[in-house]
Amino acid sequence: xxxxxxxxxxxxxxxxxxxxxxxxxxxxxxxxxxxxxxxxxxxxxxxxxxxxxxxxxxxxxxxxxxxxxxxxxxxxxxxxxxxxxxxxxxxxxxxxxxxxxxxxxxxxxxxxxxxxxxxxxxxxxxxxxxxxxxxxxxxxxxxxxxxxxxxxxxxxxxxxxxxxxxxxxxxxxxxxxxxxxxxxxxxxxxxxxxxxxxxxxxxxxxxxxxxxxxxxxxxxxxxxxxxxxxxxxxxxxxxxxxxxxxxxxxxxxxxxxxxxxxxxxx
Numbered sequence: 001x002x003x004x005x006x007x008x009x010x011x012x013x014x015x016x017x018x019x020x021x022x023x024x025x026x027x028x029x030x031x032x033x034x035x036x037x038x039x040x041x042x043x044x045x046x047x048x049x050x051x052x053x054x055x056x057x058x059x060x061x062x063x064x065x066x067x068x069x070x071x072x073x074x075x076x077x078x079x080x081x082x083x084x085x086x087x088x089x090x091x092x093x094x095x096x097x098x099x100x101x102x103x104x105x106x107x108x109x110x111x112x113x114x115x116x117x118x119x120x121x122x123x124x125x126x127x128x129x130x131x132x133x134x135x136x137x138x139x140x141x142x143x144x145x146x147x148x149x150x151x152x153x154x155x156x157x158x159x160x161x162x163x164x165x166x167x168x169x170x171x172x173x174x175x176x177x178x179x180x181x182x183x184x185x186x187x188x189x190x191x192x193x194x195x196x197x198x199x200x201x202x203x204x205x206x207x208x209x210x211x212x213x214x215x216x217x218x219x220x221x222x223x224x225x226x227x228x229x230x231x232x233x234x235x236x237x238x239x240x241x242x243x244x245x246x247x248x249x250x251x252x253x254x255x256x257x258x259x260x261x262x263x264x265x266x
Contacts, residue, residue, distance in 0.1 A: 004052040014045040023058040023221055032066025037074040038132045040086045043110035046136075050113030058225055059217045060114070062140055063124040063210060070133025072154065104163055111165040114139040117233055120220050124213035125149050126206050135166030138173075141232070143199065144213045146206035150188045151199065157186035172239065173198045230257060 004018055011018065015031035015038075027049055029036040053060070064070060074083060082088030092100060114121040123137040126146035131154045137143055153170075155162045162170075162183060171179040174197045182189060194200035204212045220228065230253045238246050259265050 004049070007048060007052070011045040011049065014039070014041040016042060016045040016049060018049050018052070020054065020057060023056055024217055025053055025057045025060040027060060027062045029062075029064035029070060032064070032068075034074070035066065035068040035071035035128065036064050036133070037071050038136070039074045039077070039083055040107065041083075043107050046110035047106075047113070050109075050116075053119075055118075058119065058228070059220050060119055060121045060140075061124060061213050061217050062114070062121065062136070063213065064126070066127075068127035068133075069123075069125045069129040069149075070136060071128055072131030072133050078158075108163075108165050111135060111139040115141060115169075115236075117236075118229060120228060120232065122213055122216055122220075124209050125151075125200075126209055128152075131155055131162070132164055135162060135164040138166045138169040142201050142216065143194070144209065144216060145191050145194055145200040145203045146209045147191045147203050148206050149191045149194065149200075149203070151182075151190075151194060152186055152188050153183045154186045156183050170199075226260060227257060 004020070008018065012030060015029055015034075015036060017028040017030045019026045019028070027046070029042075031037070031042075076083045077086070077088055079088065080090065082091070087095075087103070092103060095103065120142070121140040122142045122144060123140040124144050125137045127148055128150050129137050130150075130152045134151045134153050137151070153162055153166070167179070167183070170182070174182070178197060181187075189197075189199065191200065191203040195203050201216075202212065234246075234249055234253055237249060241249060256265070
């Protein structure tokens with residue numbers, strides 16, 4: 001963890017804090033005074049946190065300080081002045097296609113590592129999770145929400161599109177028609193609907209959110225790591241396989257597990 005310790009202050013200045021306790025990592029958005037509004041610096045910190053996790057980590061919990069999980073993109077990005085040291089949206093719009101693509105791809109790195117095959121990730125979401133905040137919650141495998149949660153995908157309302165890797169998990173969770181309606185209208189999705197449609201695994205009172213996320217993390221850690229990894233791979237790949245292919249994948253995965261348990265693995 002030396003590398004992470006060396007960068008801890010830099011990450012915290014960007015609004016991200018990391019705590020590693022054996023097999024559990026807790027990543028906290030820690031700019032509550034700004035409702036955890038997101039900036040390129042925060043995205044770089046989140047991407048670096050993902051790269052820094054030791055191989056012993058099996059579960060990562062993403063949480064946020066304050067009344068809101070994340071109010072979305074820092075609105076300074078929309079102003080001519082922008083954020084010091086960062087390109088604003090106008091400057092990005094004037095970049096050539098290759099540079100713009102590379103910039104957005106770099107931003108997306110903060111949102112993609114959460115679904116690594118060797119981890120199970122849990123977002124604990126309270127209050128507003130708007131735009132980039134919604135997409136960051138969607139980046140995780142599982143979501144526990146407070147009963148005051150309000151998700152919204154506001155990019156389309158601003159003349160933009162969601163581009164931080166959230167459209168695929170949203171569609172996978174709620175289906176094309178509901179995903180389109182949520183994105184195109186920018187409406188709010190509360191806790192009851194989130195649980196009912198599969199956006200969230202469970203909703204709890206706001207005061208119980210951290211405890212519920214830690215309880216879920218403990219339950220995930222109770223199962224053998226290799227079995228969880230194999231099961232996650234099976235489920236992630238199921239959408240791209242027909243029934244026969246999925247049954248074959250189950251057989252192959254089970255054969256690997258049985259041989260490992262019998263001490264016959266490679």
